[in-house]
Structure formats: C-alpha cells, structure tokens
Amino acid sequence: MALATTSELIRSALRNYRTQTGVSGSTAASYAARLRVVLGEQRHRIRPGSRSATRRASHPTAARVLAAIRQREDIGVSATRTRSRLHLPNAPPDAAREGEGAIDWVPAQFWTRSPAHARRAQWRKQHATMSRLAFQHDSRTAQLADYASAHSRLFSRAPRAITGDQRISTLIEGLAVVYGMTPSTLTTLTQGSGPRDDSDLVIDFREGRLWIRLPRVGYNNDTLSQACAEASRSGSDWASVPLVPYLRDVARLLHTQQEPAIMRSFAEVTRKIERRRLARLARSLPGWLTRCGLPGVLASLLTGDFDYTPYLATSAYINVSEQHVRMAHVSAFRCFEAQIAAECRRRAWTFASVLGPGMAPSLSGNRHFGSRIVPLTGRLQQAIQALETRRREARLGGSLTALARAWNLTAVYTWFRLSWAAALRPCRDPVVRRGDVEPETGWIFVRDKDSPFSRESRLVPLALRDAQLLERFAHDGDRVRVRLRAMTRTAMDQLADDAVFFLVVDGRARSLSAQLVRLVLQQEGLGDLFPWPLNAPRHYWLTRALELEMPIDQIEPFIGHSHEPLPWGSLSLVSLKRLSETMRRLGTILLREAGFRAE
C-alpha cells in the first residue's frame, strides 16, 4: 500500500523494524516519539531539567586527559587526581544524634520510583504507613480473634475423633490457616505421591507431604551445562514440605479411603466451605508469619501460589532444603500459635496446637530444591583460588600484549570480587561509572539492570576495603587508558569515558560484558573452572542469607528486588545505616566463604 503521510511512513518503518529484530514495543514507541520530531510536525526542545538529558555530565578528569593527549603532553605527570565522587548531604545534627547517617538523607532522585500503578502505590503506601506505625488492624486483614476462632473450631478434637466429610473439611481449612493456601489455590490440589505434570500443587496423603511447583522465571534449566550442574547444588522445580503433625495425621487417616472417593469428596466439600472467610484467613497468614520471623519468600512459597507476589523473582534465586523450609515455618508458626493460644485463653475457647510436642527430622531424606546454579562452596573456592594465583601486575611499561592480558585478568577478578561482595547483576552496560564510588563511607551507585522494561539504579553498601579496592582499580584503569591512547593504536571509540570496567580485546578497548569475561577466562585457561552463569553470586547470596538466617527482607532491596514497603520509605523507622551494616557483614562473610583473599 502506498504511503501518503509521514505518520504512515514512521509506522510502517517501525513495524518492519520490530518484525525483523524483535525489539520491544517500548523501544519502538520511543523511536516513534523521536521520529515525530525529526520527520513529522511535532516540535520539541530538550531541556536541562530532564534528568536523563543531563545525568552524565562531562567528567573533568576525562576532559583533562583527553586535552592532554591532544597536546601530546606527558600525561603521567600532568594529569592530576581530582576524581569527582558521589556527594551525599550530611544528616541534620538531630538525626545524626539518633544514629542516622548521610545515606538516610540521600536525595530522592537516587531512589527508583514506580511510574505506573499510582493508585495501587498510594494504597500500598498508606498500608505500609499503618504497618510501620504498628497499627496492625486493617479491614482486609484477619485478626488474631479470627484465627483463634478457626483453630478452636478445627483443631480442638483429635484427628481420629473427626469423621466423614468433616475430616476433609478440616484438612482443607487447615491448609488455609496453617500454610495460607487460598480456596482458589486449593481447588487445584491433586492427589499423588510426587510431582505431576498436570498440576502445580500435589498432596501425598500417605506421606503427609505437599508438593508445590516453583515458578520458572528467567532461566531455562535445560540449557544449563552438565559442567555447571556438577559444580552446583542439586535443584528442582518442585518444592516439598511435610505437613504439620495434626494435618499429617488427618491426611493419613484419609489415605485409608479409596483415592477417587477422596478427591470426589474434596471437590464437594470445597464447594460447601464458606470461601470468603477462609480466603481472608489464608490471605492474611503470610503477613502474620512474616512478622513472626518467617522470610517472606518462604511464606509465599508455602501458599502454593507465587503469581504476582513480590517474592516471585527471589523465589527463582534460592536453593533450600525441605528441612530448612519446614523448620523455618514451624518456628514462625509456633510464635504465631502462642498469640492464638493467648487469645483463646482470653475468650475461654479450647485450644490445641497443630504442631505437637516436637518436630523430628523427616525420615524420607532432606531434598534440596530451587535454583540449579548455586555453586558448591568447594568448587567455588577452587576456582577463585586459581583466579587469584593467575593474577599479575599490569605493567604500563611492558608490551601491549602483556599489558592487555594482565589488565583483562585484573578487571575480571575485580568484577568477580565486586559481584560477590554486593551481589550485582552481570553487567549489560558499564555497571559502575566513574564517580559512583564513595570509598570513605563504602557506598556505590550501580545501574545493573537495563532491560527494555525498566532501568534500575540504586545505592549499594560495600565493605570499606572493597570500595577502596574499586577506587584503586578505577585509578589504575585511568593509567591504562592513557597508556593505550598515547602509545598504541588501540581503538577506544566504543569505550565510554565514564566506564570503570573495561577490557582490551582484539586491539579494541570495550566495556566489560559477560561474553568478554568468558573470553578472558578461556584465554587464561580458567574457563572450565567457572562453569556457572555470571548471575551465580546473586543465587548464592540469597540462598546463604536464608541459611544464615540473615534478615533477607532487609537485604533484598539492596540487591535490586524492591518491593513495598521499602525500608527506606519516607516513614520508615529503620535506619539505613543499620541495614547497610547487615549487608556489609553478609558481603564480608560470603567473600571469605567464596575464597577471596583479604586485599
């Protein structure tokens, strides 16, 4: 069809572009907006008030180095070291006396804001405010009295004393008030002795065990190499957890019936249960258990429904054992049950614990499930040790080949160390830029997520010596750049002036990328020792944080999993300084665990 207007021309070109390259709709939309300015009738002026238009201001040091190169001066002598740094305003004296630091008063533009879902964000903010101010009551949240009533009604009789459909009803409602499974999730429950292809939630009546399919986010486990599998913990797409003793006994009693009869009865009983009240109890339970110390990701896991929960991404990272999940749940539930028991006493209702006197470890083994790329600590230490042994000083006076190889290895090592110290994402763009490191207080400003859907930047606390190491590395990088520019024919045109991490490959300086890291490791003969995807540190971090019983909900925002309520929200009562100390402590522990030497 003939094109008659500029708009049609733009639309047709971008349609072809999308079809042939598969770029996202948002990219095409941004091109369309610009094309309306350059080809169409739309008028536009780029204003300095726009953050993206001015964010990367020219760097004085880079400008001086470039000018010096043009004038062929002795750069090593003339280039002064006045690196611009992240300047954080000091906390007001009153706040400082209460233990708040500069980071608590960081300007708002450093924190990401959700541009969409304004109404939902407003609701969450109000809800989070109530929560932070210790007002736990919310019309949507089931309160202790509701749980006390349910417990008294459901669990006050011994399992053997319950008969018929009531036994099924007890199991169904028990799954809701003990694990937080909503009625809509429970309608998908099927019976089996293990994972089934046709279901996401399976109950094994004989063993008294739940099988829950984990959501697959971002990884295709089929493409992970055999070498990676051998060097990593075993994982699985199916989580499993033994039922608490009371429900396990009920399930075993039901097992004596014929299987088709149970499931038919299940469907009938589920229809008869008052869904709205049960849904309220189930929906509120993860919140109560989280308050009692259960990590949010595990609370969400036990509900059997990860869709649209804020812990969806985190769930893809962790590798935990059945026993760990069970003990964490029991520990939190025991704490919650104590509050329910107190409420029952106050109201003179009967109460019986569903947990029983003690929880013995399961006899059927302790299977691990979740991420398949959590490195085995021994293999990891072996790889890091080999990398440290191979490192050598990058001598500016030597040959270009020797300098490039030594520098590449240093850059890769420093990148690995940083990603293990702060669980950064594998970079797709210079992740840390010049001036984004604050070595004196141990903070870096990272931009490690750059997808078509979101651009994420955040401040991350770093142990002081690692921040200083990074600063030293940036300084060394300046000297290498000067050497490459002044005395070699190395092409620098694809290297951003403000990139801290760069490599020299095939006569060209390039920003560090996952492919180039792999290339350097192969060239040094270390490729086989690092079979994991470069995202592995994040998996290891979250997994170990859970195992070490660190407050994972406080750590997650620093590694880029931001979900409301954020610890640095405007009404937060938590000091970021304290949170950052937790993060730094964990970073130091994990660096040591991974085998990195203290620099």
Added chain:
Amino acid sequence: VTFENLLVDLDRLLATPRSISGGLRQLGQRMSTRCPEASGIASLVIKLYDPCLDERWILALWPSTQLLFATTATRLQAPAPIRRRLVTLLHQLRNEFQPATTSSRLRPSFTRAPFAAFHWSSWRAVAHRRARLYVVVATLVHIRVRALEHGMAPDGMRFGSRIEANLYSYLRAARVACMYAEPLSELIPDLRHELVHGTGDDI
C-alpha cells in the same frame, strides 16, 4: 536571494552553533587559502557535522555534504543559477583540496560525532542499495536535529557530554527509519516532495 544570503541561511540551518575543534579550524583555513573563492563554503563544510569531529572524516562525508547543501538550497527556494554556483564551488573545493583521509575502517564515533556517524553510516548503506529513504530525508533530519542542538547550546555546561548522546538518540531513530522503511517507490510523489522540499516550517 543572493549567494551570500544563501550561505547565511545554510549556516543557520545546517551548521553547529558550538565552537569547533582546532583541527577543523585549521582545515578550514587551509581550504580557504588554497581556494579563496570557496572560502564561504569551506567555513560551512567544517561546521556541518560535529564540533569534535576528526577532520580526516570530511572527505569520506563529502557525498552527504553535497546532498545536504544542494537539498537545503532547494528547500530555501534558491534560484537555479545560485544553486549551480553552489554545486560548482563544492566540486571545485573537493577537486582542489582533498583533505587527508582516514584509513580506519571504523565509523565516526556515535557518542562523540553523532551527526557524522549518522550521515556516514547511512550513506554507506545507500551505497550498498539499502536505506534509500536517507536520500530523501537526510536534510530534514539534519535540520530538525540541529534545531534541537541550538536549543541545548545555551545550556551547554549543564548538558555536558550528554548533548551528543541526546542528539544521537534522535539520529538513531532516523537511521532505523531509513534502514527499515518501505522502498521509495512506496511513497507517493507528494510525500517525497514534502520530505525533500519541506513545507516551509523549518525555514
């Protein structure tokens, strides 16, 4: 319309408002010395792309230079004799003074010389029988994006090195349009005429 007026208008529409590098200035002086009658054109040629462009790219960009001057003169409705004189002087300048070329197989840097990178890569695509739309829209794109640069230039200190990045975001979109647009034969003659000759808004 006089030839001098035409040069003033070309300068207003096409040339960078920012201060150019020493290398480009020296090249302009050498051109003016060797070919005094084309000194007005020479001063335009060196300001046609980016302030920091390596002067060795000027000859490689000559086809685009001619295209931009000739099409803009048409958009300005300059009389045929004046346009002929413009083209003659451009040819004379190129024949008399061939600047040093670059042997590099690389393109000009998108981040430092976005105009040059856009024109060089698009012309190369045209030479390989692709991106034919470039021939029609090159001048319009150049004028519009230059207008954006004019808007940013007074606040140059605040924009810093983002000026080039901001400009390239628009030139990149234009390049995508050139590469993926339907063949020129799919454009109706009126649209082609409008893209080449303009509607007078930019003048």
